[in-house]
Amino acid sequence: MQRFARTLRISKKEYGLQGSIVVLAAARSPDNCPALVLNADFRPLSYFPLSLWSWQDAIKAVFLERVNILEQYDRKVHSPSFEMRLPSVVSLKTYIKPARNPAFTRFNVFLRDSFECQYCGDGEDLTFDHVIPRSRGGRTTWDNVVTACAPCNLLKGGRLPHQTGMQPRHRPHRPTVMELRDNGRRFPPNYLHDSWSDYLYWDTELEP
Numbered sequence: 001m002q003r004f005a006r007t008l009r010i011s012k013k014e015y016g017l018q019g020s021i022v023v024l025a026a027a028r029s030p031d032n033c034p035a036l037v038l039n040a041d042f043r044p045l046s047y048f049p050l051s052l053w054s055w056q057d058a059i060k061a062v063f064l065e066r067v068n069i070l071e072q073y074d075r076k077v078h079s080p081s082f083e084m085r086l087p088s089v090v091s092l093k094t095y096i097k098p099a100r101n102p103a104f105t106r107f108n109v110f111l112r113d114s115f116e117c118q119y120c121g122d123g124e125d126l127t128f129d130h131v132i133p134r135s136r137g138g139r140t141t142w143d144n145v146v147t148a149c150a151p152c153n154l155l156k157g158g159r160l161p162h163q164t165g166m167q168p169r170h171r172p173h174r175p176t177v178m179e180l181r182d183n184g185r186r187f188p189p190n191y192l193h194d195s196w197s198d199y200l201y202w203d204t205e206l207e208p
């Protein structure tokens, strides 16, 4: 577990967590004993954000016989008639086919752009910029929306890239699932329970 301990000390800034994502992380705090959810092939359903369920959802799925329990916490839940240890890793009984194309969401745009402003590289105060402004007919699509920090967004305003000399560092494009997953691996979660380590591969990536 030593190896993991080291990855956990990556600062919040280093992996670019901002606003709403921090809130999401709080909801998945270790105190709530979240369960790592694996597909039927024992890979996490998603790496970033890591596929986690609340312990309540995990227990519900156990009783509905939708998942197998692979690992458990020491913590138990009781009712008058039964007692069980909270699941810490579960796997789906039915394989879910991963989507072929990533959803066009704010989160995935940030992830594609590695949580960096595409104009100055800053990772703070991130927003979205339409490369061709909406007022000029620019659409809200993978190939026209980029991550931009608020100051750059403000600076660019409603002007076209050639009018401001501000060109995105990477040509905006629709990413593949693979590309997003690779980007996600560069941003390990800030908390990993020991029992999850066998099912994730950040450690082997960092120290082969």
Ligand SMILES: [Zn+2]
Pocket (backbone or CB within 6 Å): 117, 118, 119, 120, 121, 122, 148, 149, 150, 151, 152, 153
């Ligand atoms: Zn910027």
